[in-house]
Structures are given as structure tokens and as C-alpha cells.
Amino acid sequence: MWKIISIELYKIYKRPRTYIAFGAIAALIVVIQLGLKIDGESYAGFLMKDINDTLTVDGKVLNGYLICYILLQLLLVHVPLLVALIAADMISGEANLGTLRLIFTTPYSRTQWVMAKFIAASTYTILLLIWLAFLALFVSMWVFGTDDLFLMKSNYVVLIQENDVLWRYVGAFIFASFSLLTVTSLGFLMSSMANNSIGPIVGTMSAIVFFTILSTLNIPLFSIIKPYLFTTHMNNWKEFFDLQVDANNEAIKGSILNVAKIKTSLIVLTVHIGLFVIASVLIVKKKDILS
Amino acid sequence: MSVIEVQSISKNFGSLLAVDQLSFRVQQGEVFGFLGQNGSGKSTTIRMLLSLIHPSSGSIQLFGLPLKEHRNELLEKVGAIIERPDLYPYLTAQEHLKLFSRVRKKQITTDDINATLEKVGLSNRSTDKVQTFSLGMKQRLGIGIALVHNPELIILDEPTNGLDPQGIADIRHLIQHLAKEEGKTVFVSSHLLSEIEQVASQILIIHKGKKVAEGATDKLLDPNKTIVHVTTLNDAAALLTIQASSFAGNLLPRKDGIYFMLPKHEIPMLHKEMVGAGISLLSVETKNSLEDYFLQVTSNSN
Numbered sequence: 001m002w003k004i005i006s007i008e009l010y011k012i013y014k015r016p017r018t019y020i021a022f023g024a025i026a027a028l029i030v031v032i033q034l035g036l037k038i039d040g041e042s043y044a045g046f047l048m049k050d051i052n053d054t055l056t057v058d059g060k061v062l063n064g065y066l067i068c069y070i071l072l073q074l075l076l077v078h079v080p081l082l083v084a085l086i087a088a089d090m091i092s093g094e095a096n097l098g099t100l101r102l103i104f105t106t107p108y109s110r111t112q113w114v115m116a117k118f119i120a121a122s123t124y125t126i127l128l129l130i131w132l133a134f135l136a137l138f139v140s141m142w143v144f145g146t147d148d149l150f151l152m153k154s155n156y157v158v159l160i161q162e163n164d165v166l167w168r169y170v171g172a173f174i175f176a177s178f179s180l181l182t183v184t185s186l187g188f189l190m191s192s193m194a195n196n197s198i199g200p201i202v203g204t205m206s207a208i209v210f211f212t213i214l215s216t217l218n219i220p221l222f223s224i225i226k227p228y229l230f231t232t233h234m235n236n237w238k239e240f241f242d243l244q245v246d247a248n249n250e251a252i253k254g255s256i257l258n259v260a261k262i263k264t265s266l267i268v269l270t271v272h273i274g275l276f277v278i279a280s281v282l283i284v285k286k287k288d289i290l291s
Numbered sequence: 292m293s294v295i296e297v298q299s300i301s302k303n304f305g306s307l308l309a310v311d312q313l314s315f316r317v318q319q320g321e322v323f324g325f326l327g328q329n330g331s332g333k334s335t336t337i338r339m340l341l342s343l344i345h346p347s348s349g350s351i352q353l354f355g356l357p358l359k360e361h362r363n364e365l366l367e368k369v370g371a372i373i374e375r376p377d378l379y380p381y382l383t384a385q386e387h388l389k390l391f392s393r394v395r396k397k398q399i400t401t402d403d404i405n406a407t408l409e410k411v412g413l414s415n416r417s418t419d420k421v422q423t424f425s426l427g428m429k430q431r432l433g434i435g436i437a438l439v440h441n442p443e444l445i446i447l448d449e450p451t452n453g454l455d456p457q458g459i460a461d462i463r464h465l466i467q468h469l470a471k472e473e474g475k476t477v478f479v480s481s482h483l484l485s486e487i488e489q490v491a492s493q494i495l496i497i498h499k500g501k502k503v504a505e506g507a508t509d510k511l512l513d514p515n516k517t518i519v520h521v522t523t524l525n526d527a528a529a530l531l532t533i534q535a536s537s538f539a540g541n542l543l544p545r546k547d548g549i550y551f552m553l554p555k556h557e558i559p560m561l562h563k564e565m566v567g568a569g570i571s572l573l574s575v576e577t578k579n580s581l582e583d584y585f586l587q588v589t590s591n592s593n
Contacts, residue, residue, distance in 0.1 A: 003393050010390065014381050098377025102436065105341045106394040107367040288304075289343040 001116065004108055008120030012086065021082035021128055029071055029135040033143060036067060040144075047152065055157070057150060064141030065149040065165045069241070071136040076176055076235070080183040080208055082128065087121045087187030088200035091284065095195040095291040104289055114281045118188055125184045126177055133173050151241055158243060164253050172237040175262065178269040179234040183208065185276035186230075192280040195291050230272040233265035292355065294319050294444050294476040295340065300349030301500075302335050309335045311500040312349070317478055317493070322470045324491030324508070325480040326585055332500035333480045334374055337448045340478070341371055353444065367396060370442035372450055376433035380422035384413050384432050387421065388439050395440040404439060411435040412461060426453030434462070438469075445469060447479045451486060459486060466490045484585055488512070498589045511584055517577050518543070519551040519558060524571040532568045 012018050036043060044062040091114070094100040103113055149160040160168070186207060190200035211231040214222050226232050242257035256262065295317035302310040310332040317323045327333045338344040340351060342362050351358040353365045378387060388407060392399035408414045411431040421429060430453050437445060447466070451459045467490055469475040481487050487494065494511055496504040504511065523529040526549055533539060533549065538561055543550040551561065555577070562575055 007390055007393060011379065011382075014379075014386075016381065097379070098375055099379060101338075101341075101343060101373050101377065102391070103394075104343055105366060105369070105371050105373075106391070107363040107396070108394060109363060286345075288345060289338065 001112055004112060004116040005119050008090075008116050009123060012120055012124050017085060017089070018124065021079075021085060022131055024082060025075065025079070025128070025132050026135060028075065029132075029139070032071060032074070033067065033140060036062065036070075037143060051152070051157065060145060060147040061150050062144065063147040063149075064137070064144040065146060065160075065162075065169075066151075067140040067144050068137040068169065069149065069151065071140070072172070072176075072237070075132065075136070076179070076237070079128065079132065079180060081205055083125050083180050083183045084187045084201050084204040086124050087184040088191045088204045089197040090117045090121050090188060091191040091280070092194040092200050093191070093197045095289075096197060098291055100289055100291060110284050111281050114192070114284050115277075118185070118277055118280070121184050121188060122181055125180045129173060129177050129180060133169070137169055149241070153242075158241060159251065160241065160243065161251075161253060168240040171240045175237040175240065175266065178266055178273075179230075179237070182230045182234065182269045182272050182276075185273045185280070189276040189280045189283075192283040192287075227264075228268065230269055233268050236262060236265040239265075292319050293317065293352070294321075294354060295323075295478065296352040296355075297336075297340070298350045298352075300336070300339060300346045300351060302332075302339060302344060303347045309500050310339070310346075310497075313497065313500070313502055314349075315495050315502065315505060317476060319476050320470060320474050321493050322466060322477045322479065322491045324487035324494040325478060325497075326484065326487060326494060327480075327497040328589060329482070331497050333497065334448060335500075336497070337371075337373060337446060337478075337480060340446060341369070341373065342366070343373070367440075368443045369446060370437035370440060370444070371446040371448070372430075372433040372437045373446075373448045375452070376426070376429035378421045378429055378432060381420060383418050383420050384408060384424075384435070385417040387432060388435060391436045392439055397440055399440060403441075407435045407439045410438065410465070412458075427455060427458050430454055431458070434465070442475070444476045444478065447477065449481055450479060451481060451483055459483070462486075463490055496585060496589070503589060504584075516552055517555045517558070519553060519561065520574075520576045521549045521551070521561075521565070522573040522576075523549070523565075524573065529565070529570045532570055533565070536564055536568065538564065 040062045048057065048061065091100070094103065104110060146162055146165075148162050149158075149165045151158040151160070183204065187200060187204040190203040190207075191197075194200050194203075208231060211229050215226055215229050215232040239258055239262050240256060243251040244255035244257050245251055293316045295315075297316070298314050299312045300310060300314075301308065301312055313332070313336060325333055325336070335344060339346050340353075340358075342358055353361075354368060356365060358365055382390070385404065385408065388404045392404060405414065405417075408417050411434050413428065413431055413435065416424070416428065421432065424432065430450065434447070434450060437447070450466075451462050454462060463486055466477050466479060470477050470490075477490075479487065479491065488508065491508050494504070494506065494508050495502060521529075530549060533542060538551060538553070541551040541553040541561075543552055553561065558575065558577065562572070565572060
């Protein structure tokens with residue numbers, strides 16, 4: 001099995017399209033970092049304008065940790081598109097090229113090939129996320145320095161001590177990997193049903209947009225299905241940045257406000273990944289290779 | 292021993308019956324020619340032999356074992372090229388062979404890969420990306436991928452597609468070498484009937500998914516049934532003379548000219564009699580080829 005996983009990884013590594021996502025992420029992050037480096041103080045002033053009269057914040061608000069949080073909020077919505085570029089092409093792209101015939105006449109079963117392709121696509125997704133983490137977190141820390149993380153939520157503010165932040169990002173990135181692997185598996189499922197790449201890529205993005213709208217609409221009818229939609233859970237990495245408070249309303253260091261919510265989201269996302277992959281295997285197994 | 296044994300396989304695509312109760316056997320060491328017009332079900336049959344398409348009914352055995360149950364084990368012994376030579380444009384010829392060597396249980400060395408590239412005439416382009424290859428070069432590489440693991444059964448679907456005359460001759464010699472020198476079983480389909488005629492020892496012709504003829508090439512192309520096409524200065528007058536001659540019984544009822552079916556050794560006598568009867572001959576052409584036989588059996592079954 002390792003042999004065919006390595007073949008799939010090798011093909012991803014050699015394909016020019018692979019590097020589009022890495023380049024796009026790098027370009028976006030560098031542009032935002034550059035903008036904030038040049039004009040960050042006015043941006044921070046804009047963020048703080050509503051609370052400046054009631055709260056005095058010492059230290060460096062616009063530090064590497066805040067920059068990373070801003071970047072993640074902006075980018076984790078768009079990274080699924082970049083993930084879909086590869087994941088949704090894994091099977092359909094080969095069907096389109098005609099090379100599915102070549103690999104499916106080797107002494108490995110279709111199930112093994114599909115699993116190898118999914119593992120390779122997942123590896124790509126994780127590497128993309130590591131690249132994102134490296135640029136958004138570590139480069140930001142290096143360029144902007146570190147301090148306490150000051151976040152403004154809808155009706156409260158959160159202040160996380162500097163030495164309590166890094167592990168939260170590790171948790172958030174691990175959570176984000178589950179979100180993106182759900183997109184990978186969805187793209188993969190779409191890919192198993194088509195013979196060209198465009199349909200599955202557009203289909204994956206359309207499905208994400210469609211279910212995101214259902215997840216955010218506050219219509220009672222949709223409330224019944226909302227907890228089961230993967231899009232409801234994909235952005236819950238932010239839960240790592242909400243703290244419990246003690247009786248004096250002081251933040252408890254090392255705490256997370258709603259651990260159960262994170263656990264539930266991880267379970268829902270994992271179930272989706274499993275279902276999408278199993279469905280892909282069943283579809284490919286039954287498929288007649290006519291391309 | 293039968294290397295391929297197909298029993299009553301059929302394949303439906305919705306209401307379309309692409310292959311209908313097809314049965315045949317291919318013996319070890321044979322070059323088996325598989326013929327049929329476009330859309331006759333050749334590629335569907337070949338894809339079923341390689342488990343790319345699931346038969347609607349019937350069974351396939353390779354090397355005496357059912358393909359369905361022993362798929363992986365059996366495909367280890369098979370090398371195939373199916374229709375077009377579709378490859379990864381961003382990989383080189385050498386990378387393709389390395390990649391497909393890795394999926395085999397056999398140890399395939401760099402020397403084996405280089406020898407395969409040499410065999411298919413691509414050793415001077417081994418490090419070039421496939422996107423720079425012509426169709427013929429891609430076809431050669433496809434054949435290289437089929438051969439790199441030294442399989443016992445080689446299935447070639449239209450292997451001469453896109454090749455120039457020299458390339459076609461090279462593939463013909465390669466097929467003959469594989470069968471005669473290396474004892475491989477070669478199952479080959481082609482629309483170039485003259486090529487099949489030159490390499491195949493057994494032939495199967497299918498039409499509309501059904502078998503219409505099968506047998507040894509030399510028996511199908513019986514020298515006692517040579518078709519002779521005669522052209523004269525005045526065909527209408529010539530026909531009247533022929534109908535009164537001893538060759539009247541050999542005349543074939545065709546509207547596109549004067550055709551006879553007769554043993555090859557009687558051709559000089561036909562020539563002599565027609566000249567003796569004052570018919571001005573322009574040409575006497577024998578047409579005992581697979582193409583004629585093919586056209587004959589497929590038009591009969593229409």
C-alpha cells in the first residue's frame with residue numbers, strides 16, 4: 001500500500017497545479033503582513049475605537065499572535081477552494097487524462113488506489129495547512145513580535161496572556177486540519193462521480209457555499225439539520241480562543257470556555273470524512289472505466 | 292493451457308447491448324488477433340478482460356483462474372495498452388516506467404527500465420516530459436509500460452495507432468519477437484487488418500458485440516477460396532462471354548465489378564480462357580486478404 005501512496009504523492013509533487021495553492025497563500029499572507037507592517041497602527045486604532053473610552057490597553061496590540069488570528073479568519077474561508085483544486089481532481093482528473101485505465105490495471109484493487117489517493121490528497125492538505133501556519137504564525141511572530149493576545153468578540157473582549165497563546169494555535173490548527181480534511185473528502189467524493197476536474201471543483205465549492213448558507217440562516221426549519229452539517233462546525237477553531245472566567249471575572253489561564261463544542265465538532269467532521277471516503281470507495285468500485 | 296478463457300460474456304450499457312454472449316479461448320504462446328469494426332465491442336471486451344468494466348453476465352478466466360476472485364494476482368502477469376496512449380504529461384518517459392515498475396511485485400532494475408526504453412525506441416528521449424511527445428512516441432511508451440514487468444500475457448488494443456510506417460513495422464516485429472522468442476501470449480486488436488494478418492496465428496472477428504468468425508489465420512484465409520477481381524475494357528460484354536465459359540460457376544454476384552472465387556492455381560487458366568475468348572483484360576487482381584474476409588463476414592451478419 002505504501003508503494004501506491006508514494007506514487008500518488010510523487011504525482012502531486014510533480015504536478016504544476018500543486019504549487020498554485022502554496023503560492024496563493026504565500027502571496028496573500030505577505031501582502032496582508034506588509035500592509036499591517038506599514039499601516040498597522042491605524043488599523044489597530046480602528047479596531048479599538050469603540051472601547052478606547054472605557055478601556056486602556058497597554059503593550060503591543062498588533063503583535064504576531066493577533067496578525068495570525070486575523071489571517072486565519074480571512075484565509076480559512078478561502079483555503080477550501082485551494083484544497084478542492086487538488087482533492088476534487090484526484091480521481092476525475094485521471095479519468096479525464098485517461099490514466100485511470102493505467103492504474104486500475106495494476107495488481108492493486110480499486111479500494112487500495114482510492115485510499116492511497118485520499119491519503120495523498122490529505123497529506124497535501126496538511127502540508128498546505130502547515131505552510132499556512134508557518135507563514136501566518138511564525139513569520140508574523142518574527143516580523144511583529146509577541147505580546148498578549150487581545151481579541152474583540154461580538155459583545156465582550158478576550159485577553160489571553162502571551163504565554164497562554166501558542167498551544168491554542170496548535171489546537172486551532174489541528175482542528176482546522178479536520179475542517180480541511182472534510183473539504184478534501186467532499187472534493188474526493190465529487191471527484192469519484194465525474195470524468196473531468198471542473199465539475200467536482202465547482203461542485204465542492206457550491207456544496208460548501210450551499211451548506212454554509214444553511215448553517216448561518218436562522219430559520220427554525222433549518223435549525224433541526226444545522227447541528228449535523230459539517231459547515232456548522234468548520235469554523236469552531238475559534239473556540240480555542242475563548243476562556244473560562246473565575247468568580248471575579250478573571251480569565252483562567254490554560255482554560256477553554258466550551259470544550260464540549262470542540263469535541264462535538266470534531267466528531268461531526270470525522271463522521272463526515274468517513275462517510276465521504278466510504279461513499280467514494282463504493283462509487284469507484286462499482287464504476288465502469290470508460291474514459 | 293488457455294491463458295484467456297471467456298465464457299458467454301455480455302455487457303449492457305442501459306438498453307445498449309455492447310457485447311453479446313461472447314466466448315473464446317486464447318492458448319499460451321499464441322498471437323491472437325481480435326478484429327471488429329468501430330463500435331463492435333472490441334474495447335469493451337478488452338476492458339472486461341482487464342476488469343475495467345464489469346461484465347453483465349458470463350465469466351472470464353485468466354491462466355485458469357477466475358478474474359473476479361483473483362484479480363490482483365492475475366493482473367501481475369498482464370501488461371496492457373488500451374486504445375489511446377494516455378499518460379501523465381508532466382512526467383518523463385523514464386519516470387513513467389519507474390512509477391509503473393513500483394506497483395509490481397517483481398524487482399525491476401534501472402537496467403530493465405533502460406532495456407525497455409531501448410526496446411520501444413525511446414532511449415534517446417527518456418528524460419523528456421511526455422507533453423513534448425508525438426502520438427507515436429506516446430504509443431511506444433504505452434507499450435513500454437505494458438512490457439516493463441515482463442508479463443506473460445500482453446494485451447494490445449490498437450497498438451499501431453499514431454505510428455508511422457516504420458513504427459508500425461517495428462511493433463509488428465516486436466509482437467513477433469515476443470511470441471516466438473520469448474514465448475509470450477499476445478492478444479492484439481487493430482483496425483489495420485493487414486498487420487493482424489501478418490502477426491496473428493488465431494483470429495476472432497466480432498460484429499455488433501457477437502462473434503462472427505474465429506479460427507486459425509491460415510484456415511480462414513483458405514488458398515482454395517481466392518477472390519479474383521478482373522477488370523476489362525468492356526465488362527458487360529466480358530460477363531456474357533464468361534457466363535458461357537467453364538468459369539461461370541466461379542462468378543461472384545457483385546455489382547462493383549467482375550469477381551471470381553477459385554483456387555489460386557486456376558488463375559492462369561482463367562487468364563488463358565478469357566484471352567482466348569477475345570476479352571481485352573486490363574488487370575487480374577487476387578484479393579485473398581483478411582480485409583476481404585473481414586468485409587465478407589461482417590456484411591453477411593448485417
